Structures are given as C-alpha cells and as structure tokens.
Amino acid sequence: METASPRPLRAGIIGCGVGRSHIRGYAANGAEVVALAGLDEERCRQAQQEYSIPYVYRDYQDLLARDDLDMVSIAVPNYLHAEIALAALERGLHVCVEKPLAHTVADAERIVNAPRRPDQQLMIMFNWRFRSDSQAMKRYIDTGAAGHLYYAKAGWMRRSGIPGLGGWFTQKALSGGGPLIDLGVHMLDLSLWLLGYPKAVSVVGATYAEFGPRGRGSFGGRFATGAGGYEVEDLATAFIRLETGTTLLLEASWASFSHFKDDFYVHLYGADGGAEMNVKEYTEVDTLTFYGEVAGAPVEMKPTVKAGQAHSLGIQEFMGAIREHRPNLSPPEQGLALMQIIDGIYRSASDGREIQL
Numbered sequence: 124m125e126t127a128s129p130r131p132l133r134a135g136i137i138g139c140g141v142g143r144s145h146i147r148g149y150a151a152n153g154a155e156v157v158a159l160a161g162l163d164e165e166r167c168r169q170a171q172q173e174y175s176i177p178y179v180y181r182d183y184q185d186l187l188a189r190d191d192l193d194m195v196s197i198a199v200p201n202y203l204h205a206e207i208a209l210a211a212l213e214r215g216l217h218v219c220v221e222k223p224l225a226h227t228v229a230d231a232e233r234i235v236n237a238p239r240r241p242d243q244q245l246m247i248m249f250n251w252r253f254r255s256d257s258q259a260m261k262r263y264i265d266t267g268a269a270g271h272l273y274y275a276k277a278g279w280m281r282r283s284g285i286p287g288l289g290g291w292f293t294q295k296a297l298s299g300g301g302p303l304i305d306l307g308v309h310m311l312d313l314s315l316w317l318l319g320y321p322k323a324v325s326v327v328g329a330t331y332a333e334f335g336p337r338g339r340g341s342f343g344g345r346f347a348t349g350a351g352g353y354e355v356e357d358l359a360t361a362f363i364r365l366e367t368g369t370t371l372l373l374e375a376s377w378a379s380f381s382h383f384k385d386d387f388y389v390h391l392y393g394a395d396g397g398a399e400m401n402v403k404e405y406t407e408v409d410t411l412t413f414y415g416e417v418a419g420a421p422v423e424m425k426p427t428v429k430a431g432q433a434h435s436l437g438i439q440e441f442m443g444a445i446r447e448h449r450p451n452l453s454p455p456e457q458g459l460a461l462m463q464i465i466d467g468i469y470r471s472a473s474d475g476r477e478i479q480l
C-alpha cells in the first residue's frame with residue numbers, strides 16, 4: 124500500500140546576509156522557501172531571483188502575517204533576535220534563530236521564557252556542531268574512550284576580519300559585543316556541547332581593542348561599513364571554571380597579527396585520551412586528531428569524515444525535529460547559558476576580577 128508523502132514544509136527567512144545559507148539549507152532539505160524579509164532591497168531581490176522565492180518584504184511583520192508558513196529563520200542583527208523571535212513564536216511558527224541567542228542575558232531570557240506549544244520548535248543555529256568532524260568528535264567523546272575530560276582549549280582567531288567597521292557588528296547596543304559574542308560563542312558552544320553542557324561557575328576575562336578603534340582589521344567584502352563607532356573588543360580571552368572541575372581556556376579575535384585568515388579549534392584533554400579539531404580557513408579535511416594509547420604505546424588517530432554544508436545540516440536537524448515532534452539538538456536554554464558566560468566575561472574584563480556565575 125502506498126503512503127502519501129507529507130507536503131513540503133514552508134519557510135520564511137528574515138535577514139538576507141547569512142540568511143542565504145538558511146535558504147540554501149531549506150532548499151537542500153526539500154522545504155519550500157515562500158518568503159524573505161530584509162531591509163537591503165538589492166540583496167533581497169538578488170536572493171529572490173537566485174532562489175526563486177515568491178514573496179519579498181521589507182517589514183518582517185508582513186512576512187509573519189502570512190498564514191501559509193510552518194517555520195521561520197531569523198538572521199538579523201543580534202539586538203533584533205528577541206523582538207522577532209517572540210513575534211514569530213506568538214504566530215505559532217517553528218523558529219530557528221541565528222547565534223548568539225540574543226545580545227543581552229535579559230533578551231535571551233525573554234526568548235527562553237516565551238510561551239510556546241510543547242511541539243513548537245525553537246532552535247539556535249550553532250551550525251558548526253553539525254559539521255561531520257564535530258559530530259565524529261562528539262561520538263568519540265561519548266564512547267568514554269578519553270576518560271574524564273579535565274581541560275579544554277577553544278578559540279577562533281582571525282588575521283583581519285572585523286565585520287562591517289562602524290556597522291551594527293561594532294556597536295555594542297546592537298551586537299552585544301565583538302568577536303567574543305560573534306565567534307567565541309560558536310567555540311564556547313562547541314566545547315560545552317562536547318563536554319555535555321556542564322554549568323559554568325566562574326569566569327575571568329580580558330578584552331582588547333587594538334585594531335578597530337584605528338579603523339584597521341576590516342573584513343571588507345560582504346559587510347558594509349557604517350558611520351557608527353567602534354565600541355567593542357577586537358580580541359577577548361577567558362578562563363572558565365565548570366561545575367565538573369574542568370577548566371576551559373577561550374580566545375576569540377576579529378583581527379590580530381597571526382598566521383591564518385580564519386583559524387578555529389577545540390582541544391579536549393582527558394585522563395585516558397584526547398581529541399583535537401583544528402580548522403584552518405574553513406577546511407573540512409584533516410581537521411581531527413584523537414590521541415590515546417594502545418598496548419602502552421601512544422597513538423594518534425586521524426579519522427576521515429565526509430564534508431557537508433554546516434547550515435544545511437543544521438536546517439536538516441531543525442526540520443527533522445519538526446517532523447518527528449521531538450526536541451531539537453540545539454535548544455534555547457543552552458543559548459541562555461552561553462550568554463550568561465559571555466556577560467560574565469565582559470563584566471570580568473571591565474571590573475578586572477573573577478566573576479562568580
């Protein structure tokens with residue numbers, strides 16, 4: 124007997140920068156992208172043509188007012204995440220919001236506490252979790268082969284990559300901060316996810332702004348520069364104590380005199396083994412090394428994994444959770460925990476002391 128295949132899910136996208144990776148993700152996973160909203164008309168029209176999207180709006184409320192959508196992706200500046208997520212949840216839609224969950228702890232709390240149906244999805248796009256190498260590292264850690272993980276190091280360092288000097292990224296009230304909340308949040312998430320999301324108990328942080336205030340270190344390219352000031356750090360470093368006794372050393376920079384254009388990593392140190400993920404210039408090959416011992420001799424293992432488009436894999440998870448009526452793997456409570464740590468790091472940096480969380 125033939126069973127009818129379910130109708131395609133219908134998506135709306137708000138924001139047309141990284142929002143385009145969501146569009147590609149929905150298309151790759153068999154969804155219909157019905158509508159797009161954004162203020163940058165030209166970019167939106169280009170995306171409309173490229174991906175054959177029927178409707179484009181300037182006002183996101185017009186997109187949310189449609190009655191044919193199942194889900195929306197929110198890919199707008201950080202200060203708008205809460206306002207738009209709350210409006211979309213109220214419309215009954217499944218919501219996938221870009222990282223960070225919000226620009227402040229208060230807004231992250233508003234999102235987490237917003238009323239929603241038990242089966243209504245609210246997922247944060249932590250795309251790097253869905254890379255095949257991250258997934259392989261998670262599976263390895265979860266076997267217990269590395270034993271108790273007592274130390275971790277993670278970071279994302281850029282040679283010259285301040286997004287949009289003077290635009291929303293570099294204005295504290297709009298972004299919530301610099302590379303710590305932009306890039307560091309990814310690596311903090313990846314580390315905590317691999318470690319099973321233990322709570323953080325205290326943080327010490329320091330921040331620096333050596334490039335941005337002098338108009339240096341810009342990414343150029345797709346990010347428009349603006350007339351706003353440079354109000355955030357361009358490098359942050361932090362030492363984080365977790366409730367398990369494990370400590371985590373974190374660094375994030377948009378601009379620094381260093382080797383690679385983009386270099387991100389997570390290193391985990393366990394009592395019986397270790398694991399490293401090193402991603403230079405976004406490569407997906409040869410990024411993993413697992414360390415252990417065989418018959419008393421130290422060994423290095425180099426797993427080979429298939430490359431995949433991380434945003435598409437994230438959207439696959441979002442749509443899978445919708446279809447299967449199950450919790451998604453990147454829930455908002457984790458986004459709130461990250462915001463509390465990031466806020467603690469900024470407070471530690473400005474007060475010059477350790478902050479208890």
Ligand SMILES: NC(=O)c1ccc[n+]([C@@H]2O[C@H](COP(=O)([O-])OP(=O)(O)OC[C@H]3O[C@@H](n4cnc5c(N)ncnc54)[C@H](O)[C@@H]3O)[C@@H](O)[C@H]2O)c1
Nearest residue numbers: 138139140141160161162163183198199200201221222223
């Ligand atoms: N997961 C990732 O790898 C990744 C990568 C880049 C950005 N991001 C996140 O995505 C979000 C957007 O970043 P971006 O790089 O695309 O920024 P961007 O500045 O390139 O694009 C922002 C988009 O939001 C739209 N927008 C702004 N205000 C709006 C409003 N009131 N109503 C409707 N649309 C509005 C703009 O028109 C634009 O299309 C941020 O939260 C950022 O942290 C995530």
